[in-house]
Amino acid sequence: YGQTSSGKTYTMLGITEHSMAEIYAYIDQHPDREFILRFSAMEIYNEAVRDLLSSDTTPLRLLDDPEKGTVVEKLTEETLRDKGHLLELLAVCEAQRQIGETALNETSSRSHQILRLTVESSAKQFLGKGNSSTLQACVNFVDLAGSERASQTAASGMRLKEGSHINKSLLTLGKVIRQLSGGRNGHIPYRDSKLTRILQSSLGGNARTAIICTMSPAHCHVEQSRNTLLFANCAKNVVTNAQVNVVMSDKALVKHLQRELTRLENELKFPGSASCPTHAEVLKEKDEQIKKLEEQLKELMEEKDTVQSELENFRKVASDDHLNCLKARRWDAHSRSSESLPRNMSEDALSCSDTYDLVDQDLLIDAQPGLFPRRPSNHVFDSIDECQENLVAYPDVPDVSEEHCKEVQCVETNGLRERISQESFHAQKPETPEKERRPMTDQAEDCTDEEKRGESIAKTAENAIELYACDSDPSFEIEKYNIDEEPLALKRCVVSSRDTVLARSSSCKASFMVIPNSWFDDSTSMNMTTPPSENFKFPPRRPEQVRRNLFPEKVASDAITDNSTGNAEEESAANDTSRVTEVKQQTEQKDASQPQENRVQAGTDSSTSTTFESPSRWPFDFPKKQKEIIELWHECHISIVHRTYFFLLFNGDHTDHIYMEVEHRRLSFIKHSSIADGEPNATVASSLKSLRNERDMLYRQMVRKLSGAEKESLYSKWGIDRSSKQRRLQLSRLIWTQTDMEHVRESAELVSKMVQHLERGQAIKEMFGLSFSLNLRSGKSFSWGGS
Numbered sequence: 001y002g003q004t005s006s007g008k009t010y011t012m013l014g015i016t017e018h019s020m021a022e023i024y025a026y027i028d029q030h031p032d033r034e035f036i037l038r039f040s041a042m043e044i045y046n047e048a049v050r051d052l053l054s055s056d057t058t059p060l061r062l063l064d065d066p067e068k069g070t071v072v073e074k075l076t077e078e079t080l081r082d083k084g085h086l087l088e089l090l091a092v093c094e095a096q097r098q099i100g101e102t103a104l105n106e107t108s109s110r111s112h113q114i115l116r117l118t119v120e121s122s123a124k125q126f127l128g129k130g131n132s133s134t135l136q137a138c139v140n141f142v143d144l145a146g147s148e149r150a151s152q153t154a155a156s157g158m159r160l161k162e163g164s165h166i167n168k169s170l171l172t173l174g175k176v177i178r179q180l181s182g183g184r185n186g187h188i189p190y191r192d193s194k195l196t197r198i199l200q201s202s203l204g205g206n207a208r209t210a211i212i213c214t215m216s217p218a219h220c221h222v223e224q225s226r227n228t229l230l231f232a233n234c235a236k237n238v239v240t241n242a243q244v245n246v247v248m249s250d251k252a253l254v255k256h257l258q259r260e261l262t263r264l265e266n267e268l269k270f271p272g273s274a275s276c277p278t279h280a281e282v283l284k285e286k287d288e289q290i291k292k293l294e295e296q297l298k299e300l301m302e303e304k305d306t307v308q309s310e311l312e313n314f315r316k317v318a319s320d321d322h323l324n325c326l327k328a329r330r331w332d333a334h335s336r337s338s339e340s341l342p343r344n345m346s347e348d349a350l351s352c353s354d355t356y357d358l359v360d361q362d363l364l365i366d367a368q369p370g371l372f373p374r375r376p377s378n379h380v381f382d383s384i385d386e387c388q389e390n391l392v393a394y395p396d397v398p399d400v401s402e403e404h405c406k407e408v409q410c411v412e413t414n415g416l417r418e419r420i421s422q423e424s425f426h427a428q429k430p431e432t433p434e435k436e437r438r439p440m441t442d443q444a445e446d447c448t449d450e451e452k453r454g455e456s457i458a459k460t461a462e463n464a465i466e467l468y469a470c471d472s473d474p475s476f477e478i479e480k481y482n483i484d485e486e487p488l489a490l491k492r493c494v495v496s497s498r499d500t501v502l503a504r505s506s507s508c509k510a511s512f513m514v515i516p517n518s519w520f521d522d523s524t525s526m527n528m529t530t531p532p533s534e535n536f537k538f539p540p541r542r543p544e545q546v547r548r549n550l551f552p553e554k555v556a557s558d559a560i561t562d563n564s565t566g567n568a569e570e571e572s573a574a575n576d577t578s579r580v581t582e583v584k585q586q587t588e589q590k591d592a593s594q595p596q597e598n599r600v601q602a603g604t605d606s607s608t609s610t611t612f613e614s615p616s617r618w619p620f621d622f623p624k625k626q627k628e629i630i631e632l633w634h635e636c637h638i639s640i641v642h643r644t645y646f647f648l649l650f651n652g653d654h655t656d657h658i659y660m661e662v663e664h665r666r667l668s669f670i671k672h673s674s675i676a677d678g679e680p681n682a683t684v685a686s687s688l689k690s691l692r693n694e695r696d697m698l699y700r701q702m703v704r705k706l707s708g709a710e711k712e713s714l715y716s717k718w719g720i721d722r723s724s725k726q727r728r729l730q731l732s733r734l735i736w737t738q739t740d741m742e743h744v745r746e747s748a749e750l751v752s753k754m755v756q757h758l759e760r761g762q763a764i765k766e767m768f769g770l771s772f773s774l775n776l777r778s779g780k781s782f783s784w785g786g787s
């Protein structure tokens with residue numbers, strides 16, 4: 001390898017001749033072996049392979065032989081007779097080779113020349129006996145064309161084309177050598193040139209390879225010399241794997257194959273024979289392991305069955321125990337309440353375990369539909385009869401809207417509590433006068449009938465009112481049996497209401513449960529949402545004034561009954577509950593006599609109009625009702641945060657009617673309860689204290705929530721002298737102290753700035769314990785008693 005005119009041809013001629021001489025010298029030294037020498041010669045000129053021993057210049061094809069590698073098709077191979085024969089052939093090759101004159105070399109080789117000498121040797125003693133083996137090798141003497149620069153060789157035309165091919169093939173050779181020197185990783189581009197393809201086995205296969213690099217000492221060729229040295233440096237790193245090639249004779253090969261066949265047949269015939277003892281041992285060991293594993297598996301399966309059966313027994317026992325426990329609790333609660341209701345009923349009703357029982361009972365009903373036919377969740381359970389009704393199979397009730405289900409679902413817990421208490425009353429008092437029980441049974445029947453008629457907005461509203469009445473009614477229930485226990489009874493009532501709120505919060509996932517009243521002393525507050533039970537003095541029964549407000553017609557009727565029986569209180573208490581039933585009955589009669597579309601307008605003409613305002617009148621009634629509520633807030637010292645909530649949320653929509661009716665009733669109830677004895681009781685004091693705390697909270701909030709300018713503006717608006725001391729405190733003491741609408745509006749606005757959570761929306765309305773999604777169609781009115 002080297003640049004043009006650096007002496008490659010001159011060198012290779014000498015190498016070839018000397019090698020041949022050495023080979024022949026070796027042959028002469030080994031008379032015991034028979035040598036056969038075959039000679040072939042080719043050149044690669046312009047990427048075409050030519051046979052140098054043939055006058056035919058037709059390019060030869062390269063074939064891929066699986067055993068021999070790349071083979072030049074139809075290449076003449078001469079068997080050398082002697083050394084002189086070789087010299088003749090070398091002369092022929094030299095004459096055939098493409099030589100051209102360039103500026104650098106008069107006899108420049110324009111092709112790559114490969115002289116191949118194949119040597120086969122066999123031991124003479126085995127020749128002709130059929131079992132001889134032959135050693136075979138070949139040696140390639142390669143004289144490369146020299147790399148050249150056109151500028152230096154002044155090549156043009158044919159010479160330039162030759163030089164281009166020469167450089168291209170040398171470049172590929174350089175790539176192959178570089179790749180091989182890198183450890184044979186990746187693709188080696190042997191096939192990119194004829195030269196590398198023919199010399200593939202010599203460069204990276206079963207061969208020993210020597211490369212002679214030639215360089216010109218001329219200073220002008222320093223760059224070429226440098227490239228030659230780089231090539232040589234790479235070539236030094238190429239590692240080949242030379243092996244002795246033994247060629248067996250056919251007879252020797254057959255004999256060898258017969259021996260191998262006999263051995264394999266023996267192995268097949270005697271697999272357990274001594275020829276492969278290790279296999280037998282391994283198989284035996286594996287069999288033992290399989291046997292052990294099968295035994296272990298069997299044991300494990302037995303254990304699993306045992307544990308499973310135990311688990312099932314345990315579950316069964318636990319399930320039975322759970323049922324028994326629930327039943328026991330339920331009946332225990334009944335008996336306890338029945339036995340001790342006059343003294344301790346409310347304590348039990350208030351206990352956490354009671355709630356737990358109820359929850360469990362709900363679960364039990366869910367799990368045992370056959371035992372406790374569950375009523376659809378779209379109804380409010382709030383009376384004794386509904387509990388009884390629940391114990392018989394329900395008829396199919398058409399589903400009421402899902403919204404209603406959500407609304408009422410939470411209230412059911414409260415209803416269940418009521419039912420249990422009521423059941424115990426009946427169990428304890430079988431002699432309860434028929435006139436006290438009868439209306440409630442009627443009510444249950446009415447409810448069932450109404451359910452059968454399906455969804456009804458007015459029904460929902462009515463239930464809401466009933467619910468409220470239920471929350472208020474325990475006083476009357478208690479006084480029928482033990483008038484001395486009213487405080488506890490009210491506690492029960494109050495907690496029922498609170499539970500309702502909690503349950504709703506849980507189901508509706510509302511975030512407003514940090515209601516303002518709980519910010520202060522919850523345990524001493526008498527405020528509407530969570531009034532304390534312990535400090536709440538409660539009158540023996542619902543005040544007559546409240547009843548009059550709620551049911552004026554009935555009160556008038558009761559007055560007549562009072563004169564006749566002399567037992568006005570008991571009668572009116574029973575009639576309080578039956579009043580709703582009467583309204584229903586009246587409504588049903590009206591409903592039956594009117595077409596459906598007329599029913600929608602029935603509220604104006606019904607007796608219910610005395611209790612429930614028609615939505616059509618609501619815009620006119622709202623201000624009056626609002627005013628009354630504001631005055632009641634003031635009189636009852638209701639939480640100013642609650643007032644703010646309520647005032648801002650309920651602003652006259654027809655759906656607000658229910659809330660305002662409930663609020664009005666509650667306030668009336670609280671007002672008359674607190675002064676029932678003719679003078680304010682301790683609860684009033686606690687409410688006032690709670691209000692003071694609330695004002696202190698607002699006083700503190702003003703620092704955080706109001707800027708200096710806002711405060712100054714407020715001082716002037718509220719008539720507080722800017723130079724006076726404790727202006728903030730003065731302002732907090734003025735809020736919600738008047739009942740005129742302007743004052744109320746400004747108070748609500750100011751408090752809403754101080755207090756978070758004042759977001760308008762349906763969810764916040766639920767904090768009042770009732771939320772009815774009246775899915776009214778636009779343009780249609782409805783009647784409270786219409787359904």
Ligand SMILES: Nc1ncnc2c1ncn2[C@@H]1O[C@H](COP(=O)(O)OP(=O)(O)OP(=O)(O)O)[C@@H](O)[C@H]1O
Pocket residue numbers: 002003004005006007008009010011105107108109110144145146147214
């Ligand atoms: N060692 C040497 N002693 C004397 N003369 C030499 C020697 N090497 C080369 N020459 C002469 O140099 C000239 C070029 O040599 P040669 O043709 O071998 O170069 P080359 O590398 O084969 O060139 P090209 O690549 O162009 O074929 C020839 O005339 C040759 O006789």
